[in-house]
Amino acid sequence: MAHKSIETKYYEERASFFGDLTRLGALSRRGFLQVAGVSAGIAAAKGLIVPQSFQLIEIAQAAETATPAFTIAYISDTHLYTRKVNDRFVRSAVKAVEEVNALDPQPDFVLFGGDLAQLGRPEELDLGAQILKDLKAPLKMMVGEHDWFLDMGEHWRSLFGPSQYSFNYKGIHFVTLMSVQEKDFWTARGMTPEERMHTVAGLDNGVQSRFEVGPEGRHWLQTDLAAIDKKTPIVIFSHSPLYKYYRNWNFWTEDADDVQAILAKFDTVSVIHGHTHQLLLNRIGNISFYGLLSTAWPWPYAPEGLPKLTVQMNRADPFNAFDGCGDGQLNVLASGMIDKVYNLWNRNPVTVRANYLSSNGTKDRPGATTLSSY
Amino acid sequence: MRPHRLAFVLSLAAGPALAGSDVPRHQLTPSPEGNLVVGLCDGETSIEVKGVKPGDQLTREQGQQIAGALMQEWRQKHPDAEWIVAAADGAPEAPGAGASAESQFQTYGAFTGRDRRIWQESTERLVAEGKRIFHDDKALGGTNAVSCDMCHPDASNTHPETYPKFQVQLGRVALLRDMINWCIENPVRGKPFADDDPRLKALEAYILAQRKGIALDYGKH
Numbered sequence: 001m002a003h004k005s006i007e008t009k010y011y012e013e014r015a016s017f018f019g020d021l022t023r024l025g026a027l028s029r030r031g032f033l034q035v036a037g038v039s040a041g042i043a044a045a046k047g048l049i050v051p052q053s054f055q056l057i058e059i060a061q062a063a064e065t066a067t068p069a070f071t072i073a074y075i076s077d078t079h080l081y082t083r084k085v086n087d088r089f090v091r092s093a094v095k096a097v098e099e100v101n102a103l104d105p106q107p108d109f110v111l112f113g114g115d116l117a118q119l120g121r122p123e124e125l126d127l128g129a130q131i132l133k134d135l136k137a138p139l140k141m142m143v144g145e146h147d148w149f150l151d152m153g154e155h156w157r158s159l160f161g162p163s164q165y166s167f168n169y170k171g172i173h174f175v176t177l178m179s180v181q182e183k184d185f186w187t188a189r190g191m192t193p194e195e196r197m198h199t200v201a202g203l204d205n206g207v208q209s210r211f212e213v214g215p216e217g218r219h220w221l222q223t224d225l226a227a228i229d230k231k232t233p234i235v236i237f238s239h240s241p242l243y244k245y246y247r248n249w250n251f252w253t254e255d256a257d258d259v260q261a262i263l264a265k266f267d268t269v270s271v272i273h274g275h276t277h278q279l280l281l282n283r284i285g286n287i288s289f290y291g292l293l294s295t296a297w298p299w300p301y302a303p304e305g306l307p308k309l310t311v312q313m314n315r316a317d318p319f320n321a322f323d324g325c326g327d328g329q330l331n332v333l334a335s336g337m338i339d340k341v342y343n344l345w346n347r348n349p350v351t352v353r354a355n356y357l358s359s360n361g362t363k364d365r366p367g368a369t370t371l372s373s374y
Numbered sequence: 375m376r377p378h379r380l381a382f383v384l385s386l387a388a389g390p391a392l393a394g395s396d397v398p399r400h401q402l403t404p405s406p407e408g409n410l411v412v413g414l415c416d417g418e419t420s421i422e423v424k425g426v427k428p429g430d431q432l433t434r435e436q437g438q439q440i441a442g443a444l445m446q447e448w449r450q451k452h453p454d455a456e457w458i459v460a461a462a463d464g465a466p467e468a469p470g471a472g473a474s475a476e477s478q479f480q481t482y483g484a485f486t487g488r489d490r491r492i493w494q495e496s497t498e499r500l501v502a503e504g505k506r507i508f509h510d511d512k513a514l515g516g517t518n519a520v521s522c523d524m525c526h527p528d529a530s531n532t533h534p535e536t537y538p539k540f541q542v543q544l545g546r547v548a549l550l551r552d553m554i555n556w557c558i559e560n561p562v563r564g565k566p567f568a569d570d571d572p573r574l575k576a577l578e579a580y581i582l583a584q585r586k587g588i589a590l591d592y593g594k595h
């Protein structure tokens with residue numbers, strides 16, 4: 001008898017459990033779409049089809065949403081090793097690219113949220129660039145610490161250009177910040193570039209410094225925003241969260257208060273950040289913060305410091321290599337605020353309305369978790 | 375300074391508490407003139423005693439001088455270190471010290487502060503070894519450069535306190551070690567550890583150590 005992995009057996013059992021969709025005729029349309037989504041997710045996990053499940057559900061929800069002015073898709077934290085070292089993270093990145101390419105209509109552009117590579121190696125970054133090249137929509141890149149600390153961003157910049165830039169698009173001012181600077185912890189310890197990279201790559205490695213935008217970056221930001229009217233909606237792309245969540249894991253930006261002070265004069269500010277690999281929401285003053293999902297693995301919620309507006313995503317199924325991972329969309333509303341879609345693989349997507357954060361949690365609360373974290 | 379102090383306690387007394395061959399032995403360099411060489415219990419400091427051959431009877435004064443000289447040498451090497459006086463440290467305490475003079479006493483439980491430090495050091499050493507393996511894909515025997523900490527920083531979301539429990543995906547009741555082995559076999563793509571594998575014991579030690587104070591809650595989902 002052919003050997004079957006425990007994952008395969010598990011999916012076969014689940015598929016047979018959900019198997020006969022004709023049984024569902026009596027269910028409401030919405031219920032049908034949800035169950036269909038789950039089953040499609042299973043089929044996708046077995047490699048049978050490119051998953052389209054979340055699109056079905058998006059159609060069902062579209063009527064309830066203010067029509068966005070335009071849409072941005074996102075992919076983040078792919079943490080690529082080379083294919084020979086680890087094929088799974090490569091498959092996940094490719095899956096995300098296929099999903100974004102399957103969106104109809106296509107997004108105006110795609111944001112990559114940083115941590116393209118796992119250990120910042122040129123082969124890893126080259127592989128990432130090659131995978132992202134297949135995207136049909138234009139790409140905006142952001143750098144993460146895993147891309148940076150082997151050669152201090154040299155190869156990344158040679159592939160993707162400056163790590164800090166801004167642009168105006170459809171009335172919104174977009175800024176991509178380099179927010180994973182760290183104070184030199186390596187010279188005094190006589191570390192090699194590899195040791196420095198490994199240290200930063202360890203989330204619970206307390207030897208490293210904390211992330212910061214740094215004085216130069218903040219000065220650049222201040223200059224960039226100087227001429228922008230306070231009514232212009234601002235969207236910041238940043239790899240680190242730009243607030244202080246949990247210091248021990250560098251879910252943290254040391255100079256977050258200073259950066260927030262620079263942004264405080266604007267009426268509408270959204271920060272879209274990578275790095276935390278989870279559904280993560282926060283609101284500080286006029287700033288709404290949205291974390292991105294990773295395609296490689298989900299992080300658990302930190303033991304303390306979780307922003308109180310965060311509605312946790314269900315904890316990940318350890319038996320499913322893709323669970324808790326995903327990609328998603330930013331639906332930019334006419335107001336410049338953002339409805340954020342967390343497209344969690346093998347689950348129903350979670351949409352966080354701009355209103356939820358701007359009302360400080362009093363309106364449009366997303367559904368609560370049924371499987372809370374430990 | 376604390377590190378010195380701990381290092382000293384270990385080399386003085388850890389020998390009997392630890393198994394076998396990895397205990398460092400203090401190799402004394404012989405004197406060219408064949409004089410007596412005396413080593414300090416730190417495993418590195420030694421002095422030559424002029425005019426005394428090995429086997430000679432020493433007077434009490436000579437002995438005191440040798441001990442004093444060794445001590446001075448050690449203090450020079452570790453100006454900030456704290457020397458623990460074994461006599462003050464080694465008095466057996468009755469269990470529940472601070473109780474009235476009439477409290478029960480027996481040899482079992484009559485431990486010294488030094489005993490406790492040795493135990494703690496030994497335990498922390500196992501935990502540290504577990505931490506090392508947890509963070510090292512090679513030590514885990516993985517084949518895809520994935521280590522435990524990549525999904526479980528500080529062993530978070532491993533909830534050892536919830537085992538044993540029925541693990542739906544395995545279709546049976548699982549212990550923490552079953553889940554450790556599941557992770558080693560699947561996301562890490564290695565070979566599961568045998569029940570008596572020291573690496574498995576070390577991993578369990580590290581994971582449990584991160585949940586100190588959490589109530590046991592077996593069967594929790």
Ligand SMILES: [Fe+2]
Pocket residue numbers: 077079114115144275276277294
């Ligand atoms: Fe990341």
Ligand SMILES: [Fe+2]
Pocket residue numbers: 115144145146239274275276
């Ligand atoms: Fe990161």
